[in-house]
Amino acid sequence: xxxQLSILAILAAISATLxxxxxxxxxxxxxxxxxxxARTSPNILIIFTDDQGYADLACYxxxxxxxxxxxxxxxxxxxxxxxxxxxxxxxxxxxxxTGRQPIRSKGWSMPASEITWAELxxxxxxxxxxxxxxxxxxxxxxxxxxxxxxxxxxxxxxxGANDAGRVKLHENxxxxxxxxxxxxxxxxxxxxxxxxxxxxRDPEKPFVLYLAHTMMHTxxxxxxxxxxxxxxxxxxxxxxxxxxxxxxxxxxVDELGLRDNTLVIYTSDNGPWNQDKYTKNKKGHPPGxxxxxxxxxxxxxxxxxxxxxxxxxxxxxxxxxxxxxxxSDAIFATIDFLPTFANLCGFEVxxxxxxxxxxxxxLLLGKRETGREHFYFNNAGIRRGxxxxxxxxxxxxxxxxxxxxxxxxxxxDLEADLGEQTNLAAKFPEKVAELKALMATIEGRDSPEPDxxx
Numbered sequence: 001x002x003x004q005l006s007i008l009a010i011l012a013a014i015s016a017t018l019x020x021x022x023x024x025x026x027x028x029x030x031x032x033x034x035x036x037x038a039r040t041s042p043n044i045l046i047i048f049t050d051d052q053g054y055a056d057l058a059c060y061x062x063x064x065x066x067x068x069x070x071x072x073x074x075x076x077x078x079x080x081x082x083x084x085x086x087x088x089x090x091x092x093x094x095x096x097x098t099g100r101q102p103i104r105s106k107g108w109s110m111p112a113s114e115i116t117w118a119e120l121x122x123x124x125x126x127x128x129x130x131x132x133x134x135x136x137x138x139x140x141x142x143x144x145x146x147x148x149x150x151x152x153x154x155x156x157x158x159x160g161a162n163d164a165g166r167v168k169l170h171e172n173x174x175x176x177x178x179x180x181x182x183x184x185x186x187x188x189x190x191x192x193x194x195x196x197x198x199x200x201r202d203p204e205k206p207f208v209l210y211l212a213h214t215m216m217h218t219x220x221x222x223x224x225x226x227x228x229x230x231x232x233x234x235x236x237x238x239x240x241x242x243x244x245x246x247x248x249x250x251x252x253v254d255e256l257g258l259r260d261n262t263l264v265i266y267t268s269d270n271g272p273w274n275q276d277k278y279t280k281n282k283k284g285h286p287p288g289x290x291x292x293x294x295x296x297x298x299x300x301x302x303x304x305x306x307x308x309x310x311x312x313x314x315x316x317x318x319x320x321x322x323x324x325x326x327x328s329d330a331i332f333a334t335i336d337f338l339p340t341f342a343n344l345c346g347f348e349v350x351x352x353x354x355x356x357x358x359x360x361x362x363l364l365l366g367k368r369e370t371g372r373e374h375f376y377f378n379n380a381g382i383r384r385g386x387x388x389x390x391x392x393x394x395x396x397x398x399x400x401x402x403x404x405x406x407x408x409x410x411x412x413d414l415e416a417d418l419g420e421q422t423n424l425a426a427k428f429p430e431k432v433a434e435l436k437a438l439m440a441t442i443e444g445r446d447s448p449e450p451d452x453x454x
Contacts, residue, residue, distance in 0.1 A: 040261070041124070041125075041126075041206045041344065041345045041346060042206065042261050042262060042263045042318060042321075042344055042345070043206050043207050043208070043209075043258055043261055043262040043263065044207070044208040044209070044262070044263045044265070044341065044345075045208075045209050045211070045249075045253065045262055045263070045264045045265070046208070046209070046210045046211065046212075046265045046267075046337075047211050047213070047246055047249070047264070047265070047266045047267075048096070048132070048210065048211065048212040048213065048267060048268065048269060049213050049215065049216065049242065049266075049267070049268045049269070050089065050133060050212070050213055050214055050215060050216060050217040050268070050269055051216050051217050051218070051268070051269070051270060051271075051272055051273050051291065051293060051302055052216055052239075052268035052272065052293055052312065052313065053271060053272030053274070053293030053294040053295050053296070053301070053308070054271060054272075054294070054295055054296050054298055054307075054308060054311055054312055054313055055294040055295060055296030055297075055298075056216075056239050056272070056293050056294050056313070057070050057071070057239070057243075057313055058070075058071050059071040059074040059079060059313075059315075060079075060296065060313050061296050062232075062294055062296075064230070064231040064232040064236055065230060065231075065232050065236045065239045065240060065243075066230065066240055066243070067239065067240065067243040068243065068247075069243050069244065069246055069247030069250065070243050070246060070266065070315065072247075073246075073250070073264070073266060073315050073317055074315050075324065075325055076317050076319070076324050076325075077264070077315055077316050077317030077318070077322050077323075077324060077326075078315070078316050078317075078322050078323055078324075078326040078327070078328055078364070078366075079313075079314075079315050079326070079327045079328070080313075080314040080315070080316070080327075080328050080329075080330070080332050081327060081328070081329045082311065082328075082329045082330060082331045082332065082371070083267060083311065083312060083313070083314035083332045083333065084310045084311055084312070084331070084332070084333040084334070084375050085267065085268060085269055085270055085310060085312050085333070085334045086102060086107075086269070086270060086310065086334070086378060087270050087271070087302065087303055087304060087305060087309040087310050087377075087378065087397070087400075088107075088269075088270055088302060088303055088397060089108075089133075089135050089161060089217070089269055089270065090102075090107035090108030090109075090110075090135050090136055091105075091107035091108075091378060092269035092270050092334065093107075093110075093133075093134070093135050093136050093212070093269065094106060094107050094108075094110040094114065094136050095333075095334055095335050095356075096269075096334040096335070096337060097110070097114070097116040097117065097118070097136065097150070097338075098110070098114050098115065098116055098117075098338065099117070099335050099336070099337065099338030099339055099349075099355045099356060099357035100114070100335065100353070100354065100355060100356050100357075101335065101356045101376055101378060101442070102378050103378060103379065103443065104353075104354060104356070107136070108135060108136060108137075108138050108139070109136075109138055110136035110137070110145065111145070112144040112145050112149065112150075114150075115350050115353070116150045116151045116338075117151070117208075117337060117338040117341050117342075118130070118147075118150060118151025118152050118208065118210070119150060119151030120151070120338075120341075120342065120347040120348070120350075121151070121208055121341060121345050121347055122151050122153070123347060124345050124346045124347040125205060125206065125346075126205060126206050126207060126208055126345065127153055127201060127202050127205045127206070127207045127208075128151055128152045128153050128154075128207070128208045128210075129152060129153060129154040129155070129193075129196050129200070129201075129207070129208070129209050129210070130147045130152040130154070130155045130157070130210045130212070131155070131156050131157055131189050131192050131193050131196065131209070131210070131211050131212070132156075132157040132158075132189050132210075132211055132212035132213055132214065133157055133158055133160070133161065133212045133213070133214050133217075134146065134147060134155070134157060134158070134159045134160075134212070135159070135160055135161065135212075136150075137159055139159050139160030139161070140159065141159060141170065141173070141175070143173055146159070146170070146173060148172055148173055152210075154172065154196060154200060155170065155171065155172055155173075156169070156170070156171045156172075156176070156189075156192045157169060157170065157189065157192075157212070158170070158214065161214070161217055161218070162182060162185075162214050162217055162218065162219050163217075163218055163219065164219070165180055165182060165219040166178055166179065166180040167179050167180075167185065167214060181221075182214075182215075182219050182220065182221035183221035183222050183223045183224075183227065184223060185213070185214045185215060186213060186214075186215050186223075186238075186241055186242055186245050187223060187241075187245060189211060189213055189214075190211075190245040190246075190248055190249050193209060193211050193249055194248070194249060194252045196209065197209070197252055197253070197256060197258075198252070198256070206261075206345070208341075211249070212269075213242065215238050215242060216235065216238050216239070216242075216272075216291060216293060217273075217291075218273065218282065218291055219291075220234060220235060220238050220291045221234070221238070222234060222237035222238045222240075222241045223241060225241070226238075226240055226241040226244070235291055235292055235293065246266070250264070259319060260319050260320065262318070263316070263317075263318040263321075263322070263344070264315075264316065264317045264318070265314070265315075265316050265337075266313070266314065266315045266316075267312055267313060267314040267315075267334065268312040268313060269312075270302045270303075270309060270310065270312065271293070271295060271298070271300075271301045271302045271304070271308040271309045271310065271311065271312060272291075272292065272293025272294065272295055272301045272302060272308070273291050273292075273293065273301060273302045273303075273399075274292050274293055274294075274295060274301040274302070274308075275300075275301055275302075275303070275399050275400055277398070277399045277400075277401075278399035279291070279292065295308035297418050297419050298311060298418065298419065299419050299420045299421075300400055300402065301400065302397075302400065303396060303397030303398075303399055303400030304396055304397075304400040304402075305377045305378075305380035305381055305390060305394050305395060305396060306420050307388075307414070307418065307419075307420060309400065310375075310377060314332065316364060318364070321364075321365055322364055322365060322366070323365075323366040326366070328363070328369065328371075330363055330369060330370055330371030330372075331371040331372040331373075331374075331375055331383070332360055332363060332371045332372065333357070333372060333375055335356045335357035336357040336358055336359070336360045336372070337357065338355065338357050339355060339357045339358055339359040339360075340357070340359050340360045340361055340364065342359070343359050343361045344361060356376070356442075356451060357451070358372060358451045358452070358453065360372075362453075368453070370453055371453065372451065372452075372453070373385075373451065373452035373453060374438060374451070374452070376439065376442045377390070377394070378395065379394070379395040379443075380394035380395045380396075381394055381410075381435075381439065382435050382438055382439040382442070383414070384434075384435060384438060386413055386414050386415040386416075387411065387412070387413060387414070387431055387435060388411070388412045388414055388420070389409070389410065389411050389425075389431075389432060389435035389436065389439070390409070390410040390411075391409060391436075391439075392407040392408050392409055393407060394410075408423070408425070409425040409432055410423050410425055411423060411424045411425040411427075411428060411431060411432055411435075412424065
């Protein structure tokens with residue numbers, strides 16, 4: 001009898017140990033809560049626009065473009081005003097997908113060995129789809145670097161940009177024709193997204209839909225329904241059509257009963273293409289077209305390491321979870337998506353490589369008001385709190401180079417000088433030294449200073 005009791009006690013102890021271990025392995029929903037069952041994991045809808053300016057939307061200060069659906073989304077969620085992507089297309093996408101700065105994830109040349117959140121979230125039981133511009137396989141059909149090999153169950157879109165006024169489409173790994181109707185792309189991608197939600201989505205699984213639009217990139221155009229209708233020229237027509245199509249997609253989310261458990265993230269890959277050096281040399285625009293997005297109070301635009309190159313609009317909605325009607329100036333970035341999704345959706349962050357992103361669950365859910373402690377500008381500089389440093393040889397893409405910019409160290413107080421007009425480097429040499437040292441830990445090979453919450 002005693003031996004039977006001993007065996008039962010041992011089995012009970014083993015069972016308790018295994019149960020405890022399994023529970024400990026599950027990520028938390030936020031920094032303080034207990035684990036949540038997988039069935040309540042949120043769906044995720046990422047709407048990623050191309051080359052959209054910080055001030056293109058009415059809810060970010062634009063007085064010409066009418067964007068009622070995105071303005072409504074901002075009222076229903078949180079509008080972030082210090083949100084960072086990257087400064088050009090490919091690097092912004094590799095950073096978003098991997099949680100790693102482009103100096104590691106390699107931008108257009110993202111290697112197959114990079115691990116995306118799509119790969120990880122699928123292992124946590126999610127269904128995954130990517131629709132739209134891919135742009136991390138050198139704009140070529142390299143199978144092991146295309147979406148299906150990088151964690152997506154379904155793909156439709158172009159592997160590159162529309163620089164020649166045409167896109168070459170793929171569905172999954174197969175060519176799906178070409179399209180030179182730039183004014184129809186926003187509707188096409190929205191239609192494909194709606195079809196996936198209605199026809200291909202497994203209602204028994206949570207999902208991630210990553211919708212990466214081609215507009216407002218270089219050869220812009222709007223459909224007949226919107227062309228010539230806005231007060232902002234053809235660019236304004238495109239912005240307003242994009243607003244309408246985003247609303248149409250969100251209506252389907254509501255129609256399918258997915259609203260309450262879907263985390264919607266709207267943002268852009270980089271700032272606006274608003275430099276004369278590019279627009280005056282670019283050929284092939286539709287008549288009267290100038291793709292000139294609005295940067296608002298920010299300096300320069302796409303391709304620049306000044307704020308207008310990296311800082312972009314970002315609106316996040318998750319009813320009952322993300323505070324509604326809130327504006328946050330906390331530092332938040334696309335590189336934070338992977339660790340944040342890991343927490344919310346129940347997968348592990350890779351431990352065999354440096355992840356530059358941090359878990360922003362607490363910020364999103366209103367548990368705290370602070371965000372990243374610092375943000376790195378690729379091969380250019382760094383921001384910590386209100387202070388931003390740029391090195392003398394900071395990287396600018398050619399079209400964004402300011403010819404009268406002196407190649408000297410720059411230091412800006414972004415709280416007092418958001419437009420980066422007053423260089424304070426000579427006045428605060430100790431702050432310059434501090435930020436240079438921090439930047440070296442990010443760029444160097446040694447064990448880095450961990451990214452922090454401010």
